[in-house]
Amino acid sequence: MELVKVGEKTYYIKNATNIGIYKIDDGNVYLIDTGNDKDAGKKILKIIDEQGWNVKGIITTHSNADHIGGNKVIQDRTNCAIYAYNIEKSFTEFPILESSFLYGGYPFKDIRNKFLLAKESVVTPIKNNLPNGLEYFALKGHFFDMIGVKTSDNVYFLADSLFSEETITKYHLFFIYDVRGFLNTLDYLKTLNGEMYIPSHCEATRDISYLIELNRSKVNEIMNKIYMICKNEMTFEEILKCIFDEYNLIMNGNQYVLVGSTIKSYLSYLADENKLCYEFKDNKMIWKQL
Numbered sequence: 001m002e003l004v005k006v007g008e009k010t011y012y013i014k015n016a017t018n019i020g021i022y023k024i025d026d027g028n029v030y031l032i033d034t035g036n037d038k039d040a041g042k043k044i045l046k047i048i049d050e051q052g053w054n055v056k057g058i059i060t061t062h063s064n065a066d067h068i069g070g071n072k073v074i075q076d077r078t079n080c081a082i083y084a085y086n087i088e089k090s091f092t093e094f095p096i097l098e099s100s101f102l103y104g105g106y107p108f109k110d111i112r113n114k115f116l117l118a119k120e121s122v123v124t125p126i127k128n129n130l131p132n133g134l135e136y137f138a139l140k141g142h143f144f145d146m147i148g149v150k151t152s153d154n155v156y157f158l159a160d161s162l163f164s165e166e167t168i169t170k171y172h173l174f175f176i177y178d179v180r181g182f183l184n185t186l187d188y189l190k191t192l193n194g195e196m197y198i199p200s201h202c203e204a205t206r207d208i209s210y211l212i213e214l215n216r217s218k219v220n221e222i223m224n225k226i227y228m229i230c231k232n233e234m235t236f237e238e239i240l241k242c243i244f245d246e247y248n249l250i251m252n253g254n255q256y257v258l259v260g261s262t263i264k265s266y267l268s269y270l271a272d273e274n275k276l277c278y279e280f281k282d283n284k285m286i287w288k289q290l
Contacts (some may be wrong), residue, residue: 005155034070041070059086061159062146063091072119086145102257110253141182179269
């Protein structure tokens with residue numbers, strides 16, 4: 001982990017999930033997300049201690065385990081408040097909801113892991129209770145009620161609204177809960193005029209225009225692939241296999257629920273756009289072009 005200053009009061013820790021830091025005064029800071037597990041939380045606290053700071057609060061952009069994994073250890077050691085918005089508050093308080101939602105039932109043992117299941121923490125709902133110099137804004141699409149955070153230094157923390165070129169090239173698919181919301185958020189990101197942008201899984205940058213179009217292009221590519229797959233009548237499981245085969249992905253429990261949930265979101269979007277429809281045959285749900 002590396003601490004980087006990007007404004008008078010704004011810092012971030014370079015990590016697999018970037019961690020935002022905002023100084024509300026000389027001795028106290030707010031964190032934006034906490035990484036993927038307790039070890040990440042401990043490393044964050046070490047950096048904070050080295051600077052002589054105290055964690056006053058944590059702002060959770062959304063409740064995926066790689067963003068709230070350090071919440072509990074940091075809250076236990078500092079007694080700080082944790083803030084989350086709407087549905088994200090419930091998922092942060094009760095992390096079992098994430099793997100249950102992704103699987104669509106009680107999660108089997110292999111997906112009850114730290115990748116999908118963080119530790120519980122005590123959460124305060126975000127309303128108008130953030131300190132001066134911090135404001136939040138909606139970033140729909142990736143998860144239920146994901147938010148971004150803007151600091152007084154005109155630095156935007158963009159959570160998982162954008163994915164890096166490396167991630168897209170290697171994995172092709174990234175998790176999306178609401179495809180329409182994700183595309184609308186890409187349009188919204190084009191209107192921002194920040195000094196610096198820090199997506200959670202990308203390098204900090206002063207220009208996000210390339211990333212916006214890269215993400216949009218990949219969403220459209222996947223959408224078209226699913227549409228063409230459904231030229232023939234296909235079940236969800238058959239569609240999922242075709243996508244994994246197309247991109248040379250390897251199936252495991254985590255990928256099954258993450259990519260599977262994402263493919264279902266694409267199917268819902270294409271159905272709402274009147275491009276696909278479904279029917280039930282021989283007690284199977286069949287998807288096909290409309």
